[in-house]
Amino acid sequence: MARLVAFLCLLQFPAAACAWNDLGHKLVAQLAYRQLTGDAKKKLGDLLKHHPQYQRDLLKGLPAGGDETLHAFMIAASWPDLIRNNFHPANRRWHKGEWHYINSPISFDGTVGRVPELEGGKVDNIVKAIRHSDEAWRDPKHDAADRAAYLCWLLHLVGDLHQPLHCASLYSSQFTEPGGDRGGNLFLVRGQSGVGNLHTLWDGILGNAESLKIVEFHVLAIEKTHPRVSLAQELAEQDSKAWVAESVQLCRAKVYDQGKILGAAKDVYDKDRTTP
Numbered sequence: 001m002a003r004l005v006a007f008l009c010l011l012q013f014p015a016a017a018c019a020w021n022d023l024g025h026k027l028v029a030q031l032a033y034r035q036l037t038g039d040a041k042k043k044l045g046d047l048l049k050h051h052p053q054y055q056r057d058l059l060k061g062l063p064a065g066g067d068e069t070l071h072a073f074m075i076a077a078s079w080p081d082l083i084r085n086n087f088h089p090a091n092r093r094w095h096k097g098e099w100h101y102i103n104s105p106i107s108f109d110g111t112v113g114r115v116p117e118l119e120g121g122k123v124d125n126i127v128k129a130i131r132h133s134d135e136a137w138r139d140p141k142h143d144a145a146d147r148a149a150y151l152c153w154l155l156h157l158v159g160d161l162h163q164p165l166h167c168a169s170l171y172s173s174q175f176t177e178p179g180g181d182r183g184g185n186l187f188l189v190r191g192q193s194g195v196g197n198l199h200t201l202w203d204g205i206l207g208n209a210e211s212l213k214i215v216e217f218h219v220l221a222i223e224k225t226h227p228r229v230s231l232a233q234e235l236a237e238q239d240s241k242a243w244v245a246e247s248v249q250l251c252r253a254k255v256y257d258q259g260k261i262l263g264a265a266k267d268v269y270d271k272d273r274t275t276p
Helices: 002-009 022-033 038-048 054-058 068-082 089-094 126-138 144-161 198-203 212-225 232-236 240-255 266-274
Strands: 104-107 168-171 187-191 194-197
Touching: 022 068, 022 144, 022 212, 038 068, 038 144, 054 068, 068 144, 104 240, 126 144, 126 240, 144 240, 168 240, 187 198, 194 198
Parallel strands: 104 168
Antiparallel strands: 187 194
């Protein structure tokens, strides 16, 4: 999380012309927003007003007397998830399922998985999508509506990349090609609310509350624990490939506990439940 905060501290509007559940993405956005200059806040807010769904989506839930720019900035970070299951034509254009993740293979039993491409070709994973979105939202040759949408994607993807299971998939005798356990989506564990997949568990690890006061509570706690002056090393690293490598290591060490975590493959679990 420290590197995430550090990167977002760098988000500024160019002179020529950024996985979690909803709570997580709003938290990322507010952390970034509080690091911006007043001029940058205004310019980013003005750009977001050109968003193709500004009134319908980015201002949804704005409380009376609330800070419109901050609210829009926070919703912007969640917007690529908001349009996943909506059939509005604008949503169909901007929904990019492959942009949210990259399946870097990890294994504890020697099972081999496909290594994804990080350069060139189709924009089909989170590393390429961050680079593409960062370039596009800054490019004055794009119209303002497209630049606003790409800014939403940048804010969202930097958050997603720091959820470890958006960066890696487990390959094993249980989980082989294609895709291994698909970022924990096929790895089932038992939690307090019953059986669910590992990816969803980590998406919600910060909680599911949507209250703006709760978001601010988390933001202030993180700023107290990780003040900007303590992030010099993180601020120096601006390569998203390095961030992915860090998330992959967290997957190995924390998410899968060096292969010790116990779980079931979804297809085996489903078959057992339906067997008489």
